Amino acid sequence: MKPTIQKAINEQINAEIYSAYLYLAMAAYLESENLPGFASWMKIQAQEEMTHAMKFYSFAYDRDGSVELEAIKKPQTKFNSALHIAEETLKHEQEVTKLIHNLHELAVKEKDYAFESLLKWFIDEQVEEENNSKNLIDQLKLAGDTGPGLFMFDKELGARKFVDETAE
Numbered sequence: 434m435k436p437t438i439q440k441a442i443n444e445q446i447n448a449e450i451y452s453a454y455l456y457l458a459m460a461a462y463l464e465s466e467n468l469p470g471f472a473s474w475m476k477i478q479a480q481e482e483m484t485h486a487m488k489f490y491s492f493a494y495d496r497d498g499s500v501e502l503e504a505i506k507k508p509q510t511k512f513n514s515a516l517h518i519a520e521e522t523l524k525h526e527q528e529v530t531k532l533i534h535n536l537h538e539l540a541v542k543e544k545d546y547a548f549e550s551l552l553k554w555f556i557d558e559q560v561e562e563e564n565n566s567k568n569l570i571d572q573l574k575l576a577g578d579t580g581p582g583l584f585m586f587d588k589e590l591g592a593r594k595f596v597d598e599t600a601e
């Protein structure tokens with residue numbers, strides 16, 4: 434594996450773990466707002482991000498790479514509402530999509546076809562992630578930011594179960 438690819442993978446592992454950290458910070462806020470369903474949804478979201486980090490990690494070692502971990506930066510910890518969380522989630526996922534697209538451009542430039550193939554999975558995953566965040570925003574707007582609507586929607590979000598989509 435070329436050093437440029439290994440470096441990019443190391444950076445993306447960091448970005449995925451940062452995503453997990455950010456979603457856990459969001460979960461912590463939601464716990465304090467008495468929204469256990471949405472908090473549980475976010476904890477699953479954080480778990481999913483760790484599986485993304487591990488997919489890059491495993492890919493590196495499948496190709497005799499060597500992963501070097503860097504410090505994870507502190508995530509945002511102050512939020513205004515459940516809707517604000519959903520909006521920040523969409524913004525974050527749009528940033529991650531850009532990172533994935535940049536990695537794909539690098540794979541093409543370096544003619545690393547295996548990396549390109551891995552990134553196809555992530556490109557599709559980002560379509561799903563952005564769509565989930567948009568649905569979350571729409572549904573929270575319908576439910577309203579307080580009262581019985583939000584209470585019911587929180588219960589619904591609590592039904593989400595963790596599925597490891599990276600498992601073959």
Ligand code: MG
Pocket residue numbers: 449452481482485529
């Ligand atoms: Mg991710």
